Amino acid sequence: MKKTRREFLGTGLALGLAPVANANPFKDLVDTEESEEKLKILILGGTSFLGPHQIKYALKRGHEVSIFTRGKTVPKIHPEAFSMVEQLVGDREDNLEALKDRKWDVVIDNSGRKTKWTEDTAKLLVDNVGYYMYTSSISVYYPFTGDDFSEARSLVTEIPDDVTENERFTYEYGVMKATSEMATIEAFGKERSIIVRPTLIVGPGDRTDRFPYWLARLEKGGDIIIPGSSDEVVQYIDVRDLAEWMIRLLENKAAGTYNGSGPGFAMTTNAFVHGIHASYTSPVNYIQIDDLTFLQENNIIGIQPWVVQLPEYAGMSKSDNSKAIATDLQFRPLSETVRATKAWWYSDAVPQERRDNILTNERSLMIREEEILEKWRARTGD
């Protein structure tokens, strides 16, 4: 029997959250119209980074949301939304009981970390759910060599035998995502599968320090190393743009495979840095270092979202997003991504240790930078 929103009230308690009034907390904020068709959405996951943004938008659009987690991760992003969400508890490893004999219009598989997990849930849900959306990654394109980073590129689905331990580790994630995509299509068929391959996701709730590093660094100002050449391109996707587009793909029953990357134009590293710094007033002096050997020696080869052009990563920022744009992926300006990420980064949602990791940890590039620059100046005679 269909549960009402009132019946969902209090399910947030399992996540350690106080219930809030039985009203859509986003109703007043809505600049978004409700969707014509109301969906029952199941999210496998939902409480970490991408999930809460999907939930917020889905509720704004008038959909009903259930989530399936172990109940361990307490949502720090939009915690107020979870009083309106049905929380199902289990474990993708060995306990899918809560998903049995239930019907949903669509499922979003965010928490897929093993191919078997996706095989099991896709098989279990195939007769009770209309569409299976699998959250994949552009890492399916690893190694990022060649020119074609469209959805048509053929994928590596087995780790080659002749790779080093390090390479094996890098291959693992992409191969797991590629084979999970296959498991989705195997169960639901192409006509009921939606595969989304996001690039590096940034914004409020980010579990990595990739983007926050650059906010902190540009706020501090001074002599700043920009690794790589000035015309390299940068891709990222604001988590809110990604989440909202994924919900619209479901509303439109847009079966298919999509790269989820932004922005909507080729942004160079310089444009990216200047774009972020436009939110600050600190005096800055940029020092571009494109000597890959020097960067590698000093362990600054991969400070994301830059992807310095080592051969196996050369195409990582070149995924083709034309299909996504044609299906209504929209982009906030970088300034808005900076504003929201900054507000979150300095809020109670982020523990001080995380900020210290960037600001004061001796391993942080920000702390090592002066010494590295001295070496660079000695080498170049500047």
Ligand SMILES: NC(=O)c1ccc[n+]([C@@H]2O[C@H](COP(=O)([O-])OP(=O)(O)OC[C@H]3O[C@@H](n4cnc5c(N)ncnc54)[C@H](OP(=O)(O)O)[C@@H]3O)[C@@H](O)[C@H]2O)c1
């Ligand atoms: N971050 C990036 O830059 C990036 C880029 C490309 C692709 N992606 C992909 O994007 C997806 C989004 O991840 P997200 O963490 O933001 O999603 P999310 O839906 O916000 O959260 C992930 C959820 O997985 C649940 N979970 C973990 N282990 C579980 C288990 N054994 N059984 C049941 N639930 C479990 C966690 O809850 P509990 O801990 O309570 O179980 C959590 O709710 C991932 O598939 C990732 O590979 C990320």
